[in-house]
Amino acid sequence: MTPTTVRFDPVRRLRGELTPPADKSISHRAALLGTMASEPVRVRNYLDAADTNSTLAAMRQLGALIDTQPDHMVIRGTGLREAAPAEGTIDVGNAGTLMRLLPGWLAAQEGRAYTLDGDASIRKRPVDRIAVPLRRMGVHIEATDERFPPFIVHGGRMTGIDYTLPVASAQVKSCILIAALTANGETTVREPEPSRDHTERMLLSAGVPVHRADGAVTVLNQDELVLGEEIVVPADLSSAAFAMAAGILVPKSRLLLRGVNTNWTRTGFVRIAQRMGAIIIGDLEEHGAPLTAGEPIGDLDVTAGPLVGTTVEPWEVPLAIDELPLVALLACFAEGETVVRGAAELKVKESDRIQTVVDGLNALGGQLEATDDGFVVTGTGGLRGGTIHSHGDHRLAMLGAVAGMASKEGVEVVGMDAADVSYPGFADDMAALLPSS
Numbered sequence: 453m454t455p456t457t458v459r460f461d462p463v464r465r466l467r468g469e470l471t472p473p474a475d476k477s478i479s480h481r482a483a484l485l486g487t488m489a490s491e492p493v494r495v496r497n498y499l500d501a502a503d504t505n506s507t508l509a510a511m512r513q514l515g516a517l518i519d520t521q522p523d524h525m526v527i528r529g530t531g532l533r534e535a536a537p538a539e540g541t542i543d544v545g546n547a548g549t550l551m552r553l554l555p556g557w558l559a560a561q562e563g564r565a566y567t568l569d570g571d572a573s574i575r576k577r578p579v580d581r582i583a584v585p586l587r588r589m590g591v592h593i594e595a596t597d598e599r600f601p602p603f604i605v606h607g608g609r610m611t612g613i614d615y616t617l618p619v620a621s622a623q624v625k626s627c628i629l630i631a632a633l634t635a636n637g638e639t640t641v642r643e644p645e646p647s648r649d650h651t652e653r654m655l656l657s658a659g660v661p662v663h664r665a666d667g668a669v670t671v672l673n674q675d676e677l678v679l680g681e682e683i684v685v686p687a688d689l690s691s692a693a694f695a696m697a698a699g700i701l702v703p704k705s706r707l708l709l710r711g712v713n714t715n716w717t718r719t720g721f722v723r724i725a726q727r728m729g730a731i732i733i734g735d736l737e738e739h740g741a742p743l744t745a746g747e748p749i750g751d752l753d754v755t756a757g758p759l760v761g762t763t764v765e766p767w768e769v770p771l772a773i774d775e776l777p778l779v780a781l782l783a784c785f786a787e788g789e790t791v792v793r794g795a796a797e798l799k800v801k802e803s804d805r806i807q808t809v810v811d812g813l814n815a816l817g818g819q820l821e822a823t824d825d826g827f828v829v830t831g832t833g834g835l836r837g838g839t840i841h842s843h844g845d846h847r848l849a850m851l852g853a854v855a856g857m858a859s860k861e862g863v864e865v866v867g868m869d870a871a872d873v874s875y876p877g878f879a880d881d882m883a884a885l886l887p888s889s
Contacts, residue, residue: 455842455844455867455869457865457867458879459864460853460854460882461856462837463702465705465887466698466882466886467705467706468884469709469710470708470710471709471711472687472711472875473499473688473691473876474498474499475685475690476499476501476688477622477648478685478686478745479498479499479507480504480547480550481650482498482745483495483511483527484511484550484557484630485630486516487514487527487529487557488529488532488677489527489531489678490532490678491679492526492527493529494682495525495527495683495685496523496682496685499685499688499874501873501874502872502874502876506543506547509543510543511529513539514538514542515529515535515536532557532674532677533634537564538566538567541568542566542568543570544601546570546571546573547570547574548623549623551570551574551579551601552581552627553623553626555582555593555605555627556626556627556631557631559586559634562607562608563607567603568601569601572844574601575600577600578600579593579601580595581618581624582623582624583603585615585624586610588615589611589613589631590610591605592608610631610634610635611636612632612635612636612638612640612673613628613639614639614640615639615641616642616644617641617642617644619644619797620647620769620770621647621797622647622648622649622717625643625669626650629641629651629655629662629669630651632673633677636673637672638673639671640668640669640670641668642667644667645769646717648717648771649715649717650717650747653746653747654745654746655671657745658679660674683745686711686713686745686747686749687709687710687713688713689713690718690775691875692712693721693722694778694854695709695882696709696721696725696752696754697725697782698882699754700757700782701756701782701854701858702857703756704756705754707885708754711750711751712749713747714749718771720770720771720772722736723736723768724762724768724779728760730754731755732752736750758787759786760786760787761786761829761831762783763791763792763793764790764792764795764826765794766794766795766825769792769793769794769795776792776795776809777805780810780820781813784818784819784834784835785834786831787831788831789830789831790828790829791826791828791829793825795825796825796826806823806827807822808843808845809848812841812848812851812852813840816835816837816855816863817834818832819832834858834859834860835859835863836860837855837861839866840852840863840864842867842868846871846873848870850871850875852868853878853882
């Protein structure tokens with residue numbers, strides 16, 4: 453299919469309110485854990501996007517009955533150990549979260565084997581980081597070239613392990629914790645740095661004993677999983693971050709972002725942007741915040757302003773991993789140099805996000821240099837404009853759109869349709885914030 457090319461011209465200002473789309477990470481987990489649950493679960497505000505719809509299709513293939521209504525869906529799952537045998541390959545599409553979390557559940561299906569595959573981008577994303585701990589738990593996994601999709605998970609009996617992640621990863625951690633629900637004994641996952649904790653929060657809200665201390669998470673096996681009657685998915689901060697960046701960079705802008713997930717493991721970008729001088733006002737403290745699915749929610753007020761360069765240290769990377777391309781964009785408009793270290797994980801996202809971001813923003817007039825584990829940006833006060841290719845990566849597509857609105861000459865985004873993976877209405881939402889005259 454021919455990629456869609458969309459031009460984003462410079463704008464004078466952005467004003468208004470916006471409720472970003474539902475959280476992609478939490479939507480994936482609501483569908484997966486809802487299917488693993490022993491009682492029906494109602495899910496409200498589930499993200500309707502390509503990635504999360506791949507998860508719904510996979511859950512139906514594994515035996516879930518999903519009744520979709522205009523304002524909610526009801527998931528009637530199979531229970532922890534009764535997933536249906538899959539007829540054919542489970543297609544994860546472009547959903548890396550699904551590819552890495554689902555094997556933790558499939559590993560518990562004794563006597564059954566499941567093949568997982570996806571699009572061309574997924575076939576380049578390694579699965580050895582989940583295969584290694586699952587094999588230690590007793591799971592037989594066959595992967596292409598030992599580390600890539602398509603791969604086969606053979607269900608069987610598992611034993612709990614004590615495992616230290618070589619690289620902080622919420623997806624790998626979540627896979628192990630999901631497998632721990634059916635493994636004999638207890639399982640502990642140790643992280644070198646904190647990563648997103650949505651799985652732990654959702655398990656805790658379901659009454660699963662989850663012990664967290666000193667960078668370690670411990671879960672005991674369960675007879676069944678009961679999530680409760682309803683999960684409400686909050687707005688996605690990673691999607692909101694693109695509107696935030698536009699509000700920061702386009703002069704005379706002011707935006708109010710409603711109902712955003714303010715979980716501290718998701719607000720790393722906000723803290724980095726504020727350090728660079730961005731004006732983002734909102735309650736980022738979790739104490740006393742309203743909760744949904746165990747997640748705090750709040751409103752964020754964003755205003756345009758001058759920026760300065762900063763250094764993003766390795767310990768900050770897991771808490772801002774999906775928003776680091778936006779840090780590069782902000783840095784192009786900032787005074788001084790910005791350095792991002794310890795972000796080699798970006799090389800195994802939907803694209804090699806280090807190289808594609810550096811090449812893409814340089815083509816627009818930026819001054820960026822790729823490093824082995826990140827990038828260095830010399831701020832020039834802005835971007836000229838030009839053409840940027842998304843390479844099928846939804847975040848690069850939206851990055852190009854924001855760059856165009858803040859640039860001097862505008863930007864053509866080749867492959868803007870990639871944004872549908874996480875934010876199908878992005879261009880329309882941005883257009884609604886434009887001045888009427």
